[in-house]
Amino acid sequence: MNATVKRRKIISLIALSLSTGAALFGLFWLIFILFDVIRNGIAGLSLDLFLKDPAPPGVEGGGLRNAFIGQLEIVFFATIIGVPLGILAGTFIAEYARGTKFARVVSILSDIMVSVPSIVVGTFIYSILVKPIGSINLGGFLGVLFLSVVIAIIFGGILNFVVNRILNNISIKNPATVKLINLSVVLTTVLFGLITFIVLFPKFVDKIYGFNGWAGASALAFIMIPVVLRTTEDMLTLVPWTLREAAFALGASYYRVIKDIVYRSAITGIITGVILSISRVAGETAPLLFTSFNNQFFTTNMNEPIASLTVMIFTYAMGPYEDWHKQAWASALVITLFILLITVIARSIIHYKFGKHKSQ
Amino acid sequence: MKRIFKVPFADVSFGFVSFLSALLILILIISVFIVLYKESSPAIEEFGVLKFIFTEDWNPVKEIFGAAAPLYGTIVTTILALLFAVPIGIGIAIFLSEISPSFLKTPLGVAIEMLAAIPSIIYGMWGLFTLAPIMKNYVEPFIQKTLGQIPIIGALFQGDIMGVSLFTASVILGIMIIPFIASVSRDALNLTPNIMKESAYAVGATKWEVIKDVMIPYSKLGIYGGIVLALGRALGETMAVAFVIGHNPEINLSLFQPATTITVTLANEFTEADTDLYLSSLFYLALILFILSFVILAVAKYFLIKAERGFKR
Known part of the structure; x- marks a missing residue:
């Protein structure tokens, strides 16, 4: 009896030390990487890196100003495109379509999409936004289409606001009239969008041709949308249903409930999701390789190929020059610190917000 | 009393716009399939499915393309990384x-x-500048001298050592997915009810027995989900591998030789593809990768959903 107890205790000790050992071994590599990036990165950091454009290959000096600016620009526009779409879609499946099969399918599919290989996203965006199909410039077409839709939605919002303001003081007793007014606002918006498209199309269609910054931003937005969607959905589900019922009881419409009650209670969580999605795409390289491509020169024009820090790191690290390697390490440090910083911010928001909730 | 009818335009249009956004997600996923299939159709017609998968040649000059080498690299690096x-x-x-x-x-x-948040390009770069020399000077020669001498297994460790190899790529990939597996498995293990652990301790189980016989069986599905999720990530990883695998489209039995994966082939050759068939074959590779990872991620999701349901019960 005693012997088996002893044996079991020894086995337990061995197994526990093994898993402690595994943990130490794993952590060792991870700390090794961080330490190496910091050590080599600091050695390569200089003010020139941020203030100068790349020198010709083989020439010492120069910096990566164009890549820093390009990276910021691409991530900024990816956020502008991806975040509203993600939040709106998340709102739809958490509010309007709550509990339906459609919501479930979209939710599961976007969970899968979060982990779809980013290089596949790159090839997909390449074939719709970069590569012309025969004589049709699909990229330009979709770009103008997107632009007109956005303009039309903004126009519709303003029109609706104005109409609301005017009609607020007039009593309309007939529901049919209300419907008619709604319909006419919608029709005007659609018509406005169509006209915008027709006017803008010949002017802008050939602006985007070949590799361009918009394609890079769209590829990153493609990766951001499911991340934002899922966090928005989770955060909205956390808002207690009774809170909405209280607002409904006061006669608020669903839109007002979402805008003034649900978003207000979930805003911290949604912002955290947005920050996390930015940290997810800020270090992506693969989807940019054949969308925004690379550019040795300084440009802020999103219609052209545009340099990004990550693609630059790839090119420089694979290149033959010692000076390039140094700059690649320094950029790697900058990008790692940036991502770790925003991740820490997001995590501490979660901790602060939900830690407080728990203690209540 | 004056009754005021507010025009509920905002209500309707907000619902409609948000519905369109949700629909866009579905449309995007379906269009990835359609677009990749359409782009790769010339290559599918030319090479077929099985012939493409089992042809080892990758020759842009003669326009003969086969996916065997990149597919082999992808599968081997993924399996080794998981091991x-x-x-x-x-x-x-x-x-x-x-x-x-x-x-x-x-x-x-x-x-x-935080380590899961570090971009993959950092892992790749570290692999090229730090890990590859260590592999070349210490690890690979050591393995060659020991394991390489055993008759059958030895074939896996033959050839000149360059540091840039299938083996190095697998190690980098492995290091990269450790945080994913660790955090998902930890969350799963933490969901074991305390009362179950306490009852096991109460009947005299050691700590390891509690872990092995109570916690791991209880959180099995969550752990499987984490592993399969990591598998999906590893399959589609580009940058961590691109630096250290050497991009050599051949199948070598030896793990110490440069090889290639689907993602690395795409990253290196996509912008250089000059003929339609070449580009189309690359799209074909992307399609295969997309389907593979989609199926694997769906399986991971299935495990995780099942695990969640189990916990709720």
Whole structure:
């Protein structure tokens, strides 16, 4: 009896030390990487890196100003495109379509999409936004289409606001009239969008041709949308249903409930999701390789190929020059610190917000 | 009393716009399939499915393309990376949930989450500049001298050592997916009800027996989900591998030779493809990768949903 107890205790000790050992071994590599990036990165950091454009290959000096600016620009526009779409879609499946099969399918599919290989996203965006199909410039077409839709939605919002303001003081007793007014606002918006498209199309269609910054931003937005969607959905589900019922009881419409009650209670969580999605795409390289491509020169024009820090790191690290390697390490440090910083911010928001909730 | 009818335009249009956004997600996923299939159709017609998968040649000059070499590289690196990362990841998870003193749990947990956030290009670059020389000078010669002498297994470790190899790529990939496995498994292990652990302790189980016979069976599905999720990530990883695998479209039995994966082939050749068939074959590779990872991620999701349901019961 005693012997088996002893044996079991020894086995337990061995197994526990093994898993402690595994943990130490794993952590060792991870700390090794961080330490190496910091050590080599600091050695390569200089003010020139941020203030100068790349020198010709083989020439010492120069910096990566164009890549820093390009990276910021691409991530900024990816956020502008991806975040509203993600939040709106998340709102739809958490509010309007709550509990339906459609919501479930979209939710599961976007969970899968979060982990779809980013290089596949790159090839997909390449074939719709970069590569012309025969004589049709699909990229330009979709770009103008997107632009007109956005303009039309903004126009519709303003029109609706104005109409609301005017009609607020007039009593309309007939529901049919209300419907008619709604319909006419919608029709005007659609018509406005169509006209915008027709006017803008010949002017802008050939602006985007070949590799361009918009394609890079769209590829990153493609990766951001499911991340934002899922966090928005989770955060909205956390808002207690009774809170909405209280607002409904006061006669608020669903839109007002979402805008003034649900978003207000979930805003911290949604912002955290947005920050996390930015940290997810800020270090992506693969989807940019054949969308925004690379550019040795300084440009802020999103219609052209545009340099990004990550693609630059790839090119420089694979290149033959010692000076390039140094700059690649320094950029790697900058990008790692940036991502770790925003991740820490997001995590501490979660901790602060939900830690407080728990203690209540 | 004056009744005021507000025009509920905002209500309707907000619902409609948000519905369109949700629909866009579905449309995007379906159009990835359609677009990749359409782009790769010339190559599908030319090479067929089985012939493409089992042809080893990748010759842009003669326009003969086969996916065997990149597919082999992808599968081998993924399997090796999992062999490396799964025990360590689960070890970390067990350490974090049961062994670690409580003041270390939060900082270590945060450290793991942060490491999962480091971009893959950093892992790749570190692999090229730091790990590859270590592999070349110390690890690979050592393995060659020991394991390489055993008759049958030895064939895996032959050839000139360059540091840039299938083996190095697998190690980098393994290091990269450790945090994923660790954090998902830790979350799964933490969901074991305390009362179950306590009852096991009460009948005299040792700590390891509680972990092995109570916690792991209870959180099995969650751990499987984490592993399959990591598998999906490893399959589609580009940058961590691109630096250290050497992009050599051949199948070598030896793990110490340069090889290639689907993602690396795409990253290196996509912008250089000059003929339609060449580009179309690359799209074909992307399609295969997309389908593979989609199926694997769906399986992971299935495990995780099942695990969640189990916990709720």
